[in-house]
Amino acid sequence: MSDNSRTYYPTIGLEIHAELATNTKMFCRCANNAFDSEPNAHVCPVCMAHPGTLPVPNKQAIEHVINVGLVVNGEVANFTEFDRKNYFYPDIPKGYQISQYKYPIVSGGELAGVKITRIHLEEDTATSQHSGNVSFINYNRAGVPLMELVTEPVIHSAEHAMEFAEELRLLLRTLGVSKANMECGEMRVEVNISVSPDKEKFGTKVEIKNLNSFNVVGRAIAYEIKRMTDLYEDGRENEIVQETRGWDDTKQITFTQRRKEQSEDYRYFPEPDIPKLYLHEMFNIDEMRQTLPELPEEKRNRYRNEYGIKDEDIESYINSRELAVLFENTIIAYPNDRELVKLTSNYITSDLVGLIKKGSSILENGEIKEIDFIKYIIPEHFATLIQMIGRGDISSRGAKDILAILATEGGNPEVIAKEKGLIQQHDESALRNIATRVITENPTVVSDFKAGKENAIKFLVGQGMKVSNGSANPTILEKILREMV
Secondary structure (H helix, E strand, O other): OOOOOOOOEEEEEEEEEEEOOOOEOOOOOOEOOOOOOOOOOOOOOOOOOOOOOOOOOOHHHHHHHHHHHHHOOOEEOOEEOOEEEEOOOOOOOOOEEEEOOOOOOEEOOEEOOEEEEEEEEEEOOOEEEEEOOEEEEEOOOOOOEEEEEEEOOOEOOHHHHHHHHHHHHHHHHHHOOOOOOHHHOOEEEEEEEEEEOOOOOOOOOEEEEEEOOHHHHHHHHHHHHHHHHHHHHOOOHHHOOOEEEEEEOOOOEEEEEEEOOOHHHHOOEEOOOOOOEEHHHHOOHHHHHHOOOOOHHHHHHHHHHHHOOOHHHHHHHHHOHHHHHHHHHHHHHOOOOHHHHHHHHHHHHHHHHHHHHHHOOEOOOOOEOOOOHHHHOOHHHHHHHHHHHHHOOOOHHHHHHHHHHHHHOOOOHHHHHHHOOOOOEOOHHHHHHHHHHHHHHOHHHHHHHHOOOOOHHHHHHHHHHHHOOOOEOHHHHHHHHHHHO
16 A cells, blocks of 8 residues: 555465475375485485386375375365476476376365465475585475475555464465475475456566565565555566565565566476376275364364463464373363363463473574473372362462473472472461561551552562462461561
């Protein structure tokens, strides 16, 4: 949109590549381990395109793409084939990429309100590393199975584009078909974008390639909409040409890379070394549909209806299978106690996640890379801790201390509480002795309270908690202090 009187309409389509989680590469038996520290450790005559070698499709990779197609309600093709996409670049050892053109595995579908054009399968390229005037090629990634999903041009804002990409990553992880870590290049987003003053017509399309985070996707789209809008406003719309642009994260701008190729430039033709595939004969599609896991939107609805927890808590469980498993296995101990269920969720998403962030690598987008010490927490022990909090056996401060021990060392919370002296005192006679000491040692604060300063009582309770090393029940202690003052 423009700030001036004229209105401009952006139209956005996405092409998203995701490396698939398989044991071996797409067309050979090399390990699918693109991130091995040793360059060119996982190569063979097939993925290095030696003469006379023949590619053999990875059945698991095809199954992964079918599963994605099923969950987005796309049409899984019976007949499909692979094609040669011809272009020369150092990261393509064959001089062509094995991809799919006319007959993709999946056609149609919808996700997050965005219609999908197709989902197909191809092989990834090698990676380039540059040092001064010298470039090196690491072929560990060459031949890794790569899913490409193409949307219809039906997105009209950066926010919706980011929402779709995030929901797709959730879906890929839920299905277990890809880790989809953008910072590692396992998921890459390309944006096709145009701006037009006519709502019924597309403008000239520009492609922005290799965007490696959701925030970058949003910033690149916003910049490109403004760039094209400004050119229209200046009467220079003829300078908007169909091209491929990159993103400069330092300058926060897009820049020209090359003129955009058309499909005929790649001279697609069917791959002669791979037989045609008939997927409905290779796979039981109906059985695959019945064995799909619970999907993110289904889990959101179940958590809202069954547990009544906060939406932000639900998103934590949607994004982390480990946290969701801990939550569900913990609340088995008290399935009908909504308050304890909510308390459990609060301690997981607030206190436990806080501990995890201190002990894990945090990515640029705020995602936790490793959740290492959840493995120390036994759900039954975590449930015991929550029940102790609910009964008032331990204070919130004591609960945090016990949780830190559970997360890093494990153990039984009841035993830990006794060993550390964290069991709260409920005995009113013992608490009255503590109150007497606090009143004696803080006469000015007592006078302030008597003069009507209500917050003074909180200070006195805090002093009582210090005297008792956190073991006093603060509710009972406050009641006694009020009585005695």
